[in-house]
Amino acid sequence: MSTIDERRLAVLIDADNVPYKNIKGIMEEIAKHGTPTIKRIYADWTAPTAAGWKSVLLENAITPIQQYGYTTGKNSTDSAMIIDAMDILYSEKVEGFCIISSDSDFTRLVTRLREAGMKVFGFGERKTPNPFIAACDKFTYIEIIHNPDRKASSDAGSEAKKENVAVKEHKHGTLPVGDEIIGLISASINDVDDENGWAFLAVVGNLILKKKPDFDPRNFGFAKLTPLIKSLKQFEIEERESGDSKIKHVYVRNQPIRRFE
Numbered sequence: 001m002s003t004i005d006e007r008r009l010a011v012l013i014d015a016d017n018v019p020y021k022n023i024k025g026i027m028e029e030i031a032k033h034g035t036p037t038i039k040r041i042y043a044d045w046t047a048p049t050a051a052g053w054k055s056v057l058l059e060n061a062i063t064p065i066q067q068y069g070y071t072t073g074k075n076s077t078d079s080a081m082i083i084d085a086m087d088i089l090y091s092e093k094v095e096g097f098c099i100i101s102s103d104s105d106f107t108r109l110v111t112r113l114r115e116a117g118m119k120v121f122g123f124g125e126r127k128t129p130n131p132f133i134a135a136c137d138k139f140t141y142i143e144i145i146h147n148p149d150r151k152a153s154s155d156a157g158s159e160a161k162k163e164n165v166a167v168k169e170h171k172h173g174t175l176p177v178g179d180e181i182i183g184l185i186s187a188s189i190n191d192v193d194d195e196n197g198w199a200f201l202a203v204v205g206n207l208i209l210k211k212k213p214d215f216d217p218r219n220f221g222f223a224k225l226t227p228l229i230k231s232l233k234q235f236e237i238e239e240r241e242s243g244d245s246k247i248k249h250v251y252v253r254n255q256p257i258r259r260f261e
Contacts, residue, residue: 007034007119008094012081013062014101015043017124018142020056025145026123027060030098033121033138038088040065042077078105085109089116096120099136104129111135122213133214144174144218174221182234184208184215186254189235197253198238201225204252226250 011030013023030036039062043050046068057064067080081099088094096119099106103124110120110132122128122136126143133139188207193199205225208215222228229235229252236255239248 007096008037009034009096009098009121010038010085010088010094011036011040011062011098012085012100013039013041014077014081014099014103014106015041015050015053016077017102018100020053022142022145023056023060023062026100026142029123029140029145030121033098033119034096036098037094039063040084042067042081044068044077078103081106082109085113089113089118094118098123100124101132102128104132107132107135136213138209139214140216141214141219144216175219177220177228177232181215181220182232184212185229185232186234189252189254193253197256198251199253201229201237201250201252 009030011027018026027036039060041053041057041062042065043053045053045064045066053064056062065080065084067077081101085097085099088097097110097113098121099110100123107129110122113120114135114137120136122132122139123142123145124132124139126141128139128141185204185208188204188211189197189199191207192203217223217225217228220228222231226237230237234255236253238251238253240251241247242249
């Protein structure tokens, strides 16, 4: 079985449904899941709307695939992406796919790829329909991905101003932690806890992702799961050292119900 670093990925991008300004950040996010060995992007490159893509494709070594719009109002890039995905699947050159689109038309494709044993990572805007999100192993909203090209203005001045800029970027695209998420975390802890109610946080995180592929602490303004859990009064965190290694493992449990006599 390949490790994450060794996992070869095919990256297929629907240019009609993804802003070109997000691509660099998306490619860096993809690197967390494996090595993109195939990178293709689909569009009608003769259309004026495709003009902004040129420099982005060169910088990220992405191969543009020309697909003419044969019929007005129809997205012909979908068919081209699906055909290429199946060709790549049968070539056995990759262990996973990254489908970058906000279009639900790729839901059946993602399902078929996973049936064949492929890992599938989806990327799209918050408007992405839920069936496509649910079909993926993991789905990441591009609104929460850091854009390396976004820079503070040169006249930002003091460190205080720089901190304010960082806070604004950190808050961008975040959502409140509602009862649904709290219930999801609580139920996942109950599914894997020991007799004392404690569960290894890494296991809890993996289970949450299986239940809800678009779960990501960054959706709620946190870089990692641990600080998200710590911010919620419904849960208790405990760090334990592992033998002589001094490596701390994080455990979590639901707050015990207090009974008043």
